[in-house]
Amino acid sequence: MSSTSLVLIAVAVVVVIAIVVALAIHSQQQARRRRLLRERFGPEYDRLVTATGSTAKAERELEARQKRAARFNIRALSRDEQIRFTARWQQVQSEFVDDPKASLGHADELLGEVMTARGYPVQDFDQRSADLSVDHPVVVQHYHAAHGIALSHKKGETTTEDLRQAMIHYRALFEDLVSDATSVTPARVDVPHAAE
Numbered sequence: 659m660s661s662t663s664l665v666l667i668a669v670a671v672v673v674v675i676a677i678v679v680a681l682a683i684h685s686q687q688q689a690r691r692r693r694l695l696r697e698r699f700g701p702e703y704d705r706l707v708t709a710t711g712s713t714a715k716a717e718r719e720l721e722a723r724q725k726r727a728a729r730f731n732i733r734a735l736s737r738d739e740q741i742r743f744t745a746r747w748q749q750v751q752s753e754f755v756d757d758p759k760a761s762l763g764h765a766d767e768l769l770g771e772v773m774t775a776r777g778y779p780v781q782d783f784d785q786r787s788a789d790l791s792v793d794h795p796v797v798v799q800h801y802h803a804a805h806g807i808a809l810s811h812k813k814g815e816t817t818t819e820d821l822r823q824a825m826i827h828y829r830a831l832f833e834d835l836v837s838d839a840t841s842v843t844p845a846r847v848d849v850p851h852a853a854e
Contacts, residue, residue, distance in 0.1 A: 695720050702795040705802070719788075727792035740836050742774055747832055751825065758821040762808060765828040769801075772835045790831075797834040800827035833851040 692713070699720055706716040736744065746768055753761040756762045770780045778789050783805055791798045804827035810816045811824075 690831065691822050692717065698724075699791060699795045701799050702791040705799065720791075723792050725787070727789060730777055730789070732793065735772070735775060735836060739775055743768070743775075743832075743836050747829070747836075751829070754822070754825055758818055758825075762811065762821055762824055762828075765825060765832070766804075766808065769828060769832060769835070772832065776835060794831070794834055797831045800830040803827045804831070 679850075693702060695717055699706075703716065703720065705718060707713050710716045710719065731817055750764045750768055751763050753764065770786070773786065773790070774780050778786070780786060787801050787805070804824040807816060807820050807824035807827070811821065816824075
């Protein structure tokens, strides 16, 4: 074998080794990225993978949410705001006894006001829930569940018990948003009616 052949073989071996190392590093980075997203978003990660039908699409969406949310100026509510919003929430809950349908709409409106006061941009439901998922990945599942019930209610497909469940879901989100915490440690949560 000539020295030129040996050099070409050595170069080919080095190139193959470099490609294998680069692929291994890339694979490790993807696994780490996936693990961090799963830890950060908890059940929202799984919900979005199911909704999009693709892990890659879901991960791109979650990363875009993080970038969007990084521009927000999220703040805790003042003690006076907490007291005022809590009093209004109690009024909405009391209204449920006499008019469950109206109280469901009022609960959603109040959540929008709390989100605005905290610094979240309030647009349509999909954008609200996406924005909330960055800092509140567990309780946003309650928001999805309540919203799903509200949509069924508009079609006349709900019972008073369904509306009560929606209020419970709204309350979980309300309590989290009104508290001093700006984020929640993700955990698995079993929320019925979470599908849209």
